[in-house]
Amino acid sequence: TNLSTQLRNQTPLRCGRSLEMESQKPIMFDVEKFDDDFVQNLVYDALVWSSLHGLVVGDKTYQKSGKVPGVGMMHAPIALLPTPFPEIHWKQACDVAPIFNELVDRVSLDGKFIQDSLSRTKKVDIFTSRLLDIHSKMLESNKKEDIRLGLHRSDYMLDEETKSLLQIEMNTISSSFSGLGRLVSELHQSLLRSYGDHLGLDSERVPKNASTFQFADAMAKAWLEYNNPRAVIMVVVQPEERNMYDQHWQSSLRNTHNIVTIRKTLAEVENEGRVLEDGTLLVGGQEVALVYFRSGYSPTDYPSESEWNARLLIEQSSAVKCPSIAYHLTGTKKIQQELAKPGVLERFLDNKEDIAKLRKCFAGLWSLDDPEIVKKAIEKPELFVMKPQREGGGNNIYGDDVRENLLRLQKDGEEENAAYILMQRIFPKVSNMFLVREGVYHKDQAISELGVYGAYLRNKERVIVNEQSGYLMRTKVSSSNEGGVAAGFAVLDSIYLN
Ligand code: ADP
Ligand code: MG
Numbered sequence: 058t059n060l061s062t063q064l065r066n067q068t069p070l071r072c073g074r075s076l077e078m079e080s081q082k083p084i085m086f087d088v089e090k091f092d093d094d095f096v097q098n099l100v101y102d103a104l105v106w107s108s109l110h111g112l113v114v115g116d117k118t119y120q121k122s123g124k125v126p127g128v129g130m131m132h133a134p135i136a137l138l139p140t141p142f143p144e145i146h147w148k149q150a151c152d153v154a155p156i157f158n159e160l161v162d163r164v165s166l167d168g169k170f171i172q173d174s175l176s177r178t179k180k181v182d183i184f185t186s187r188l189l190d191i192h193s194k195m196l197e198s199n200k201k202e203d204i205r206l207g208l209h210r211s212d213y214m215l216d217e218e219t220k221s222l223l224q225i226e227m228n229t230i231s232s233s234f235s236g237l238g239r240l241v242s243e244l245h246q247s248l249l250r251s252y253g254d255h256l257g258l259d260s261e262r263v264p265k266n267a268s269t270f271q272f273a274d275a276m277a278k279a280w281l282e283y284n285n286p287r288a289v290i291m292v293v294v295q296p297e298e299r300n301m302y303d304q305h306w307q308s309s310l311r312n313t314h315n316i317v318t319i320r321k322t323l324a325e326v327e328n329e330g331r332v333l334e335d336g337t338l339l340v341g342g343q344e345v346a347l348v349y350f351r352s353g354y355s356p357t358d359y360p361s362e363s364e365w366n367a368r369l370l371i372e373q374s375s376a377v378k379c380p381s382i383a384y385h386l387t388g389t390k391k392i393q394q395e396l397a398k399p400g401v402l403e404r405f406l407d408n409k410e411d412i413a414k415l416r417k418c419f420a421g422l423w424s425l426d427d428p429e430i431v432k433k434a435i436e437k438p439e440l441f442v443m444k445p446q447r448e449g450g451g452n453n454i455y456g457d458d459v460r461e462n463l464l465r466l467q468k469d470g471e472e473e474n475a476a477y478i479l480m481q482r483i484f485p486k487v488s489n490m491f492l493v494r495e496g497v498y499h500k501d502q503a504i505s506e507l508g509v510y511g512a513y514l515r516n517k518e519r520v521i522v523n524e525q526s527g528y529l530m531r532t533k534v535s536s537s538n539e540g541g542v543a544a545g546f547a548v549l550d551s552i553y554l555n
């Protein structure tokens with residue numbers, strides 16, 4: 058082929074390409090073969106590129122970096138090179154994105170299913186219980202959401218043994234990194250354009266990623282549907298946010314769509330917000346067309362009653378909510394587990410092929426009511442993950458802790474069981490990768506998780522947007538159970554199709 062001729066004609070390189078790479082398709086790199094000087098050059102270029110293009114986060118050592126933009130910035134933690142990913146599974150993940158979007162929308166319409174599925178969780182999980190209370194209030198007042206905007210990210214790991222793409226979870230609130238994710242893809246494309254020949258890699262094999270613009274477009278279209286040129290988009294934010302640049306990328310739609318964006322904490326919404334009789338949401342005197350939540354997914358986002366009041370106020374208004382309380386609850390782990398039960402998808406989707414495609418991505422998911430599974434998990438805890446109804450990373454239970462917790466729950470009585478679900482542990486392939494953090498690269502044994510964004514917009518019966526909207530790979534050291542880019546274990550990454 059052209060490529061192998063090209064490779065043969067090249068002078069030997071310091072990174073030392075192995076011979077078999079010439080004949081094999083796909084051509085893959087082996088991090089062991091690069092010398093430090095070569096990698097340092099790549100790292101240097103990656104850091105310059107990141108700084109110039111806004112692939113940045115707040116620097117945690119700088120006190121004001123979570124509050125004041127433009128001070129205390131650090132390049133985002135990144136994988137130096139894109140991670141190989143089979144094209145067939147990439148296509149599969151893209152293919153199911155619109156089906157998952159539709160599923161979330163359908164499930165959100167079934168208030169009884171949401172309430173029933175979470176009824177036992179409600180008794181033992183105060184946070185979920187508060188969300189369900191808001192949801193109940195909306196059901197009682199027969200609140201209708203005509204304009205429905207979902208900006209989701211469905212996460213997958215590729216199980217090494219079975220070679221199957223399995224869903225980790227579906228995020229329906231505050232799906233992060235659609236801003237920075239696009240930049241990582243562009244960074245990798247740029248590095249491969251410069252160094253691709255040396256590496257034996259083709260920049261075209263990093264899929265184009267327009268996540269930022271696709272989410273921004275979906276938001277702009279929701280704003281248009283609301284149909285008041287004076288109304289603003291309100292981003293609900295945490296009081297301190299070192300991932301603010303990811304969010305600002307999203308709001309940079311102001312420039313392209315001429316929409317004013319304001320950023321408010323839930324506490325500020327409680328202070329400055331009110332809902333008029335006709336449902337109009339005013340915050341600081343400005344009419345809000347769309348509320349986009351980048352806060353409100355975790356108990357710590359509600360330190361007092363003020364924040365809960367704000368969440369309720371927003372929900373009661375006629376502003377478009379991304380997400381609505383129903384979309385938010387549809388993204389809980391418990392609902393994920395209920396949807397995986399036999400026959401449940403059929404309640405929400407008609408198309409048999411679509412149902413089969415979704416089911417193919419479902420890993421084993423169980424409620425703790427199932428004594429067989431609990432017994433198995435106590436015997437072999439390393440094959441399971443125990444999950445509470447939480448978002449944002451760092452909440453799951455692994456390994457021996459699974460056993461301990463299950464034994465504790467058996468003693469303490471059954472009620473507490475409903476706070477958790479059990480999930481089959483997925484074991485993706487472990488590879489050596491270059492991870493770059495705070496200007497320094499490390500060679501680590503790492504595993505990856507692919508997130509595929511999905512945007513959905515509907516006004517009454519008219520579906521305006523339903524699409525796959527870019528992607529994000531996150532790579533973490535394999536010794537860490539949980540990812541967490543912000544927590545310092547995972548880095549942002551893109552994919553190299555093979
Ligand atoms: P969160 O909503 O807090 O992000 P997740 O379900 O995504 O919760 O779990 C957090 C992290 O834990 C994931 O990013 C992944 O690294 C790891 N994880 C979750 N479920 C599994 C699983 N079934 N097998 C292996 N790792 C998992
Ligand atoms: Mg999540």
Ligand code: MG
Nearest residue numbers: 212226449450
């Ligand atoms: Mg997650």
